[in-house]
Amino acid sequence: MSADEMNSARAPQPGGYPPGAFLAAATVAVPDLVTMWIEDAILALTAVGLVVGVQSTTGGDSGIVFGQSPSAGSIVAVGSAVDVTVGEGLPQ
Secondary structure, eight states, rough: OOOHHHHHHHOOTTTSSOTTOOOOOOOOEEEOOOOOBBHHHHHHHHHHOOOEEEOOOOOOOOTTTEESSSSOOOOOETTTTEEEEEEOOOOO
C-alpha cells in the first residue's frame, strides 16, 4: 500500500468521521413481564442483559408484576432499566 493509499484510508469520510467511529450499541427486545412473579421477572430481565429500574406498587396479588415500562417487545440498549409495577395486596 502506498503512502497516498494509507493516508486516504485514514482520511475522514463524508460527515467528518473516520470509518468505525460510531459502533452500534447492542440492543435487545424487552421481555413481557406482566403476570410474572417479581423474582421471575428479574431473572427474565437479567437473562437478556437488562436490569430492574423503579419498582412501584399497586393493589392486586402481592409479588405479581402488573405493569412495565418500556412495554414488552420494545427494543432497548443492553443494560437499560425496565420499570415495573408490582402488586402489594394479599393473594386471592
